Amino acid sequence: MRLIKRKGKMDEKASILIVDDNESDCRSLSLIFGKKGYKVETVGTGRETLEKVQGRFFNAALLDVRLPDMEGTELLVPLKKIHPDMVIIMITAYASLETATRALNEGASAYLTKPLKMDEVLATIGNALEKQRLTIENRRLYQEVQQELIERKQAEEALREERDRAQKHLDVVGVVLVAVDANRKVTLINKKGCEILGCKEEEIIGKDWFDNFLPERTKDEVVAIFDKLMAGKIKSVEYYESPVLTGTGGEIFIAWHNTVLTDETGKIIGALSSGEDITERRLLWTKMVEYEELNKLKTNLLSTVSHELRTPLASIKGYSTMLLDYDKRLPRDEKRQHLESIDRATDRLTELIDHLLDMSRLEAGLLRLDVGLTSIEQLIQDAVAEARLRSPGYRLKVKVKGKLPALKMDVRRIRQVLDNLLDNACKYSKKGTEVLVRAQTKAHELEISVTDHGRGIPAADIDRVFDRMYRIEQRLAQDPGGLGLGLALCKALVETHRGRIWLESTEGIGTTVYFTLPLVTEEELPHDEKEP
């Protein structure tokens, strides 16, 4: 459309330079071209021609081969040099094939012989000008396209640079950046995010964030926050901590800041979250709290130990000095009683020291078990028989289900556990009540329990009774005394045997402490003649 429209106008205005020393030829050509609407100028010599075209463009030149100052063909090269697009038509009075060929080779568009047939001249000029116009138009279009291409390329380059820079910013920050769309699919994750999650970018992009990266136990809670964001109920979430699953199957802790993402119309299209990996910080914090607690425990332990040691010492010191000072005034059987008190106090001291040493050995991992295959039933019977002597007045009973197998254990240590549980059962219940020891095999382990009908343990404290020193705080509430290491020691000893220990208790009704020991497997049984 555009080309056709331009065609007429350009033809009318096309300029033609006639180079001929024959004035009558010049005139008649000027007349005809002028009639056709061309702008025409004439010159007579080669020199004039070169002057004329300096700084001016002619669409075409009609060039007489024979000029007064030079051969017309000599003008071809300089003219083409100045105006490469100029249409040059050679005119000659005599036809020479050689000259014609040379002229065409050096850039002439056509070659006409005199006498000129005007129709032919006009047709030739017209064709040549049309070709010229098309060439110029083509070149212009080509340049336009080229320009457009260059501009587009530059724009693309600029865009890529911008994106690279943004990506670099995303990558350089030390936090996880995740964008999630309204369908909960990940649309963006930065390098640090991939690193922390231990996944490749393509393993994350497009995945449902909540299904793939949140542990079940906290998923609902986080989804609820996300839903609130998507519903526009909140604009951002300042800070929350949540566990995140990593590609390697681990779990890390991230502190999140969330913002909603909107499109240009303000519609919420997703959420952008930045998250900091606080796994180590939390670990450190937990350790610090544990350490502080441990320190407090240690201080408590020291003051309690000091107190507990002083009490039996008070008996020993008191009665021994009394025996020394009042020897002659004391009746014989009273002296005996005092000596028995001293004896009991030394036993108590020994027990306290043993407990402390065991506990510290266990904590330092230095407790060695002297393991052997032993009948657990015999051990229970022995322990109960001796507990009856230690705690007279209680109804101590044993109930064994089926035949109990021999177990691999450190007899002295398991006996210590049983003694402790039996003594506790008696200590915390009234005389005359029943204390029942039960034992039975269950799956891969043997379960032993000690049940009393004593005062029980408050529900809030059940989880803590296996802690060291738990008893201290109970101390002022009619506690029969002791270091409070008993159950903690039992726990440690049972666990060293790869068993478990727990208890069930109801205040005012009683307590049952359970512990298990692993059964001996086929392979562990000593079969001297066993085939390999």
Place this chain on the structure above:
Amino acid sequence: MMKRNRKDIVLVIEDEVDVRKFASRVLTLEGFTVLETDNGEQGLKLVRKNKCALVLLDLRLPGRDGWFVLKKMKEDSALRDVPVIVFTASAGIPQRERALSMGAVDYLIKPLSAAAIRDSVARAVKPQDSGI
């Protein structure tokens, strides 16, 4: 040996039975009449009911502790002048200061010899009729 008026009553408040029996026995051997209890409430009842010459008081007791007993006695005009000897297994200096500032006449740390009790009691209670 000091002569004692059998009317001099000493109250021993101590929950550890062996320690209480020991202290009581030393005091009876020294000529006192001894009342015993293992807790603070009972101790306060006894000291109010009987005219005591001295109270031997353990600090760490089940229920109402020795601090409470000491405070109540010092608040009571009838009991204020009854000397109180604190004896405890807690060796802390702040506790000693506190007990003395609250009006205890002595602060004894377990373990104690018979002599330590004898001497402290002798300082606190002057014999009523000083024999010869």
